[in-house]
Amino acid sequence: MTCVTLPIFESYTDGTDTYELAGLARGGQQLAKLKKNFQSAVKLLVELASLQTSFVTLDEVIKITNRRVNAIEHVIIPRLERTLQYIISELDEVEREEFYRLKKIQDKKKIIKDKAEAIKKEKRAQGTDLRDSANLLDEGDEDLLF
Numbered sequence: 375m376t377c378v379t380l381p382i383f384e385s386y387t388d389g390t391d392t393y394e395l396a397g398l399a400r401g402g403q404q405l406a407k408l409k410k411n412f413q414s415a416v417k418l419l420v421e422l423a424s425l426q427t428s429f430v431t432l433d434e435v436i437k438i439t440n441r442r443v444n445a446i447e448h449v450i451i452p453r454l455e456r457t458l459q460y461i462i463s464e465l466d467e468v469e470r471e472e473f474y475r476l477k478k479i480q481d482k483k484k485i486i487k488d489k490a491e492a493i494k495k496e497k498r499a500q501g502t503d504l505r506d507s508a509n510l511l512d513e514g515d516e517d518l519l520f
Contacts, residue, residue: 378435380428385420 378431380431381424383420383424385416
């Protein structure tokens with residue numbers, strides 16, 4: 375939130391008759407009325423100048439804010455969305471690679487297990503003692519997932 379300071383103008387009177395040098399210091403009733411109307415007109419002009427300056431200042435602040443909003447909408451948000459999509463696609467690719475790797479490990483373990491089963495069947499068929507064969511767990515499996 376931006377705080378905007380708006381100027382306020384005031385007319386200045388020092389309390390003395392400021393029309394003395396203009397030749398209007400002494401005069402009739404019409405000149406007194408004219409001085410009073412002129413003074414109220416000056417007050418209205420000063421107020422109008424204050425309002426106009428405030429409008430110009432607010433207009434500049436609104437333009438700056440609109441530029442910031444447009445930059446956020448059209449530059450920053452799309453950039454963040456593209457970055458997010460890139461991160462999601464990279465994570466999906468890593469997940470697919472991990473799934474493929476796990477499938478390959480499972481296939482290798484299945485092949486090893488099938489070989490061990492085949493060796494057991496072969497030894498049973500030959501009548502040899504199964505206790506002398508190597509332990510399936512001692513095969514040096516480096517790809518443990520635990």
